[in-house]
């Protein structure tokens with residue numbers, strides 16, 4: 001790693017010649033593969049932007065010229081060049097974040113991970129620079145062709161092209177892919193530009209070739225040219241937005257460092273907003289990634305750095321996979337069921353459905369707002385759409401859930417994968433807000449399955465609702481096959497645990513059922529009786545939950561979501577309305593941004609473990625003067641069975 005060893009900041013790149021730069025790019029790729037193979041992370045995207053990132057840092061002067069990554073998963077190379085070469089702690093507790101992180105470096109400006117916001121940021125920063133007289137500063141936005149499909153980029157472009165006097169450089173990293181190939185009209189347009197340039201290159205090459213054969217060669221070439229020309233003429237002009245007043249440079253070979261630097265220098269010289277269109281290959285330099293058709297190693301777990309084979313041990317069937325199977329089984333019987341995904345067909349488990357019924361699954365690009373509003377339209381047209389997104393991304397489309405789906409009584413089902421604490425992706429990727437924001441939507445019905453069996457069951461119940469939004473939310477990872485119920489109430493509440501003494505009612509929300517059961521066991525060891533119920537449908541709150549609350553001395557709700565405005569709070573409000581005055585303790589996530597670490601580490605830190613919950617309950621129950629409970633000073637952590 002001779003050259004990379006000496007790069008401790010962007011200006012260390014200045015003295016390198018073009019041969020050394022090519023060598024450096026090779027070293028960076030090798031380093032990325034070796035490091036990310038051990039930690040997991042976004043390998044494919046970063047292998048694709050090595051030369052682009054090096055060239056940006058050579059031509060521009062970060063942090064004087066801020067660089068915004070969209071999305072931030074393609075910032076590993078930038079991290080390497082800005083003093084963060086040790087990626088061994090990537091995405092681990094206390095280690096390097098998987099996205100730009102301001103606390104790590106002055107070179108990280110925007111903590112971007114929800115796509116398509118970069119151009120708005122760049123527009124805002126450039127406006128501020130201009131107004132405050134910081135005329136010498138450029139703003140650079142590096143965004144993927146996938147990110148370009150998001151509506152925010154179109155809104156930002158509308159503004160950026162309104163005034164043409166700001167130093168704003170938009171670098172489009174066009175690898176033709178989001179996870180899968182990028183879809184839509186803009187993606188087709190980019191393909192046309194790429195094809196156009198390839199045609200031109202082929203034209204120049206074949207002209208040289210045929211002319212080499214003299215007069216006969218010239219004749220053959222000119223005859224073939226007519227046909228080729230008509231193909232070319234049907235293609236789009238080589239500019240990205242022909243009708244917008246913005247300069248365009250490209251397409252540039254994104255693995256040719258000299259060409260890139262030349263293009264960025266030209267962009268710099270314009271002194272006005274400009275798009276530099278860079279063509280790259282996702283996974284470049286690592287065959288297993290380039291040959292992987294699913295996602296070109298967009299994001300990997302631990303892998304073999306030579307073969308790319310996964311080294312992750314799968315402990316059972318994932319929640320996603322259960323959904324993947326069940327939605328096909330439902331679709332087999334219900335021709336009105338359609339699927340919608342925001343550029344994540346495989347990650348959200350709509351791929352099997354798409355393979356079997358290609359015309360019934362719509363990848364809309366990274367466009368959650370459009371996904372939801374168009375779902376309302378599909379419902380109006382007689383379909384039952386199933387919008388499958390990661391829980392954190394439904395934030396983007398709250399208004400559409402409220403005004404387009406709910407207000408219009410549209411039967412649309414939202415399947416929220418990765419709900420709750422997700423772990424290594426950090427603050428932006430925890431699905432911790434959905435329960436709070438969605439429960440304010442009138443008539444919405446929200447289910448949180450506790451296991452694989454319930455996911456199948458509740459999904460079927462959800463798609464049978466034709467006049468309101470329904471939501472199924474479940475976490476990342478492996479699903480318990482079945483956590484059996486002792487009985488079920490008429491309104492669908494499952495009883496999971498009952499002891500003779502009705503001291504504490506534990507309401508388990510979804511995947512927190514296992515924690516709730518463990519808590520009940522720990523309480524039993526302290527002489528405290530608990531009932532554990534799973535409401536299954538958590539909004540609206542089933543009446544049985546309230547009836548049971550009235551029969552106990554304390555209610556504890558456990559949810560894997562932010563506790564401000566969560567399900568616990570909802571139950572507390574419903575209890576108050578029903579004049580039930582049992583004390584309630586809502587256990588959930590704090591309203592903080594939770595930094596990257598493993599899911600277990602985060603749950604431990606925020607106290608969402610059976611041991612911690614039991615400990616708190618013991619203190620509370622004693623406060624509530626339960627006669628048969630032991631005294632507080634006798635009940636310490638060391639007495640809890642887990643620690644004995």
Ligand SMILES: Cc1ncc(C[n+]2csc(CCOP(=O)(O)OP(=O)(O)O)c2C)c(N)n1
Pocket residue numbers: 045070071073074113114115116143144145146147148173175177178179182282298342343344366367368393396
């Ligand atoms: C609002 C939002 N929706 C979905 C995602 C999930 N997501 C992460 S990266 C990605 C694809 C990005 O494609 P592109 O911008 O082309 O970057 P590439 O990885 O191909 O370089 C998607 C859909 C996201 N980050 N933000």
